[in-house]
Amino acid sequence: MPSSIPSIPDSQLGLSQSEVALLRQHQQIALSHHQHGSSSSSRAASHASSQGRLLLDPTSLNALAAHFDRLMYSIQQRWQALSQQTQLATQVQYDRAGNAIQMADAEIARFRAILREIDELQVEFDKVRRIGEIVKGFKARVERLERRV
Numbered sequence: 001m002p003s004s005i006p007s008i009p010d011s012q013l014g015l016s017q018s019e020v021a022l023l024r025q026h027q028q029i030a031l032s033h034h035q036h037g038s039s040s041s042s043r044a045a046s047h048a049s050s051q052g053r054l055l056l057d058p059t060s061l062n063a064l065a066a067h068f069d070r071l072m073y074s075i076q077q078r079w080q081a082l083s084q085q086t087q088l089a090t091q092v093q094y095d096r097a098g099n100a101i102q103m104a105d106a107e108i109a110r111f112r113a114i115l116r117e118i119d120e121l122q123v124e125f126d127k128v129r130r131i132g133e134i135v136k137g138f139k140a141r142v143e144r145l146e147r148r149v
Contacts, residue, residue, distance in 0.1 A: 007054060009054075027054065027063075
């Protein structure tokens with residue numbers, strides 16, 4: 001690797017091996033997108049990577065920063081979309097639960113109205129039965145009086 005391109009050993013970055021691998025991968029992607037066909041920086045990054053180093057030249061770092069900015073923006077957009085979907089799903093479930101509660105309340109009210117009607121009919125039934133007993137009593141008296149006469 002030419003000595004004019006500054007680099008740093010991966011071990012000095014304070015990253016895990018998987019994070020270093022991800023950083024190398026993204027540096028390759030950033031440089032290949034940044035150069036549009038010129039592969040000298042990409043080759044330099046590959047060479048540095050094969051030696052356990054990360055390029056520190058301004059072009060590589062600018063490309064990597066721009067790449068990570070785009071990546072972060074993409075992640076934020078996806079996070080916002082998922083957040084909106086979650087919020088919508090939560091609202092739908094909340095509305096469904098609200099509707100279920102309203103329907104249950106309506107059914108409870110209808111059931112209570114039916115029970116009130118049953119109670120009213122029971123009271124009317126008891127009144128009619130008492131009147132019927134009174135009428136039977138009068139009828140029996142009248143029949144006794146007729147037999148006497």
